[in-house]
Amino acid sequence: MNYKTLAAFPENFLWGASTSAYQVEGAWNEDGKGPSVIDARDSYPEGTTDFKVASDHYHRYKEDVALFAEMGFKAYRFSIAWTRIIPDGDGDINQKGIEFYSNLIDELLKYKIEPIVTMYHFDLPNALQKKGGWSQRATIDAFERYSKVLFEHFGDRVKYWLTINEQNMMILHGSALGTLDPNLKNPKKELYQQNHHMLVAQAKAMNLCHDMLPEAKIGPAPNIALIYPASSKPEDIVAAFNYNAIRNWLYLDMAVHGRYNTTAWAYMKEKGYTPVIENGDMEILQSAKPDFIAFNYYTSQTAAASKGDGSDEVARGGDQHLKTGEDGVYRGSSNPHLKKNDFGWEIDPVGFRSTLREIYDRYQLPLIITENGLGAFDQLEENDTVNDDYRIDYLKQHIEQIQWAITDGVDVFGYSPWSAIDLISTHQGCSKRYGFIYVNRDEFDLKDLRRIRKKSFYWYKEVIASNGEVLKGS
Numbered sequence: 189m190n191y192k193t194l195a196a197f198p199e200n201f202l203w204g205a206s207t208s209a210y211q212v213e214g215a216w217n218e219d220g221k222g223p224s225v226i227d228a229r230d231s232y233p234e235g236t237t238d239f240k241v242a243s244d245h246y247h248r249y250k251e252d253v254a255l256f257a258e259m260g261f262k263a264y265r266f267s268i269a270w271t272r273i274i275p276d277g278d279g280d281i282n283q284k285g286i287e288f289y290s291n292l293i294d295e296l297l298k299y300k301i302e303p304i305v306t307m308y309h310f311d312l313p314n315a316l317q318k319k320g321g322w323s324q325r326a327t328i329d330a331f332e333r334y335s336k337v338l339f340e341h342f343g344d345r346v347k348y349w350l351t352i353n354e355q356n357m358m359i360l361h362g363s364a365l366g367t368l369d370p371n372l373k374n375p376k377k378e379l380y381q382q383n384h385h386m387l388v389a390q391a392k393a394m395n396l397c398h399d400m401l402p403e404a405k406i407g408p409a410p411n412i413a414l415i416y417p418a419s420s421k422p423e424d425i426v427a428a429f430n431y432n433a434i435r436n437w438l439y440l441d442m443a444v445h446g447r448y449n450t451t452a453w454a455y456m457k458e459k460g461y462t463p464v465i466e467n468g469d470m471e472i473l474q475s476a477k478p479d480f481i482a483f484n485y486y487t488s489q490t491a492a493a494s495k496g497d498g499s500d501e502v503a504r505g506g507d508q509h510l511k512t513g514e515d516g517v518y519r520g521s522s523n524p525h526l527k528k529n530d531f532g533w534e535i536d537p538v539g540f541r542s543t544l545r546e547i548y549d550r551y552q553l554p555l556i557i558t559e560n561g562l563g564a565f566d567q568l569e570e571n572d573t574v575n576d577d578y579r580i581d582y583l584k585q586h587i588e589q590i591q592w593a594i595t596d597g598v599d600v601f602g603y604s605p606w607s608a609i610d611l612i613s614t615h616q617g618c619s620k621r622y623g624f625i626y627v628n629r630d631e632f633d634l635k636d637l638r639r640i641r642k643k644s645f646y647w648y649k650e651v652i653a654s655n656g657e658v659l660k661g662s
């Protein structure tokens with residue numbers, strides 16, 4: 189629908205930006221931190237850095253938070269590294285880890301920036317992985333205990349909690365993210381068992397949060413992007429339904445209603461991936477209710493009918509956002525109406541509005557966008573300037589679509605794009621940059637790691653200061 193005027197962003201809208209611990213902090217083995225599955229990787233894609241130093245946020249968080257405050261952030265979404273808090277995942281608590289996040293939270297609150305905490309963003313403790321990781325039910329208990337430690341130590345100051353970042357991407361594209369255990373014998377079957385365990389762990393954490401912190405709010409944080417049918421051909425429509433059910437709704441139906449949707453279940457049955465569900469699991473899943481839905485959105489996806497000849501699954505160069513497919517289920521398709529970014533990801537701001545509407549229609553819960561952004565090869569120019577107009581353009585178009593969705597009646601309470609500051613990409617190194625703040629380093633030369641405000645820094649500052657009003661005049 190078109191409108192004569194668009195609704196304003198709500199007062200107290202949480203403008204901010206996001207990072208994750210392993211991609212920004214560095215200090216991978218300092219102050220008692222244990223290794224995560226990311227630290228334990230024996231190789232990284234050719235020509236890309238490891239995560240040992242990253243943006244050195246661990247040592248420079250005060251300077252970084254001051255810059256976030258200068259941009260006017262109302263919120264900052266970051267993750268806590270499980271291995272800083274409990275180095276081996278289920279053993280002793282590391283006081284130094286508690287201290288670091290406690291200080292970070294205090295620093296944010298000093299500037300009235302609302303901390304939004306992701307409890308687990310891809311970096312499972314490697315000690316747990318060695319014991320079978322999410323294939324073991326013991327990891328559910330370990331996560332519940334870890335949650336308890338977080339709520340006990342930070343619950344007095346943190347009001348917004350996110351359980352697991354992009355669980356759906358870990359299940360569907362774990363090899364791109366470095367989270368897939370290469371030793372799994374029947375990876376897909378095993379992954380859906382792990383998926384079930386993670387969902388139970390999430391439900392337990394949500395219940396615990398509500399018991400321990402009645403004032404706090406908690407929700408899931410999957411990557412949700414509406415799937416289009418490649419054409420109006422009825423078979424393409426069914427393919428889009430299939431992929432939507434498996435990629436998107438499986439995760440949100442479980443988080444909100446505690447049930448496997450029928451298509452996802454039929455898919456797992458057909459493929460032989462159904463998980464073992466223990467007595468009591470479904471009750472736990474049904475008892476847990478999120479207070480909101482957080483989701484990440486970068487691009488939409490398009491699906492056509494499967495050819496059924498084994499050719500649907502295409503190599504995507506191990507990228508979580510490029511098209512793929514699955515025999516008998518759907519076949520990934522390009523969308524001729526969309527432009528692509530430097531990495532082949534389709535850019536679809538209108539699809540963002542549709543995604544917001546669809547999620548809200550299905551679940552009727554407040555929404556917050558916890559990632560959205562443009563990865564690009566930024567260039568540091570003379571006098572410490574970075575002219576990232578392409579990023580401003582991308583963000584502007586997406587923020588406008590949030591405003592359309594708000595006018596449609598969708599309850600959106602925050603926008604936290606990726607990323608607050610340059611950090612290391614999941615599998616494309618540090619040259620693929622997303623931040624409002626440039627970090628002066630290359631893949632293998634750490635240089636001086638100094639912070640430089642990009643053009644988008646000043647632009648976003650205006651957006652926040654005007655509560656989005658400035659976009660109307662541009």
Ligand code: BGP
Pocket residue numbers: 208211353354357411484508559563606612613614615616620
């Ligand atoms: C999401 C992850 C982030 C982030 C982002 C950008 O899938 O939650 O951790 O990295 O994608 O992706 P990439 O780093 O692959 O460019």
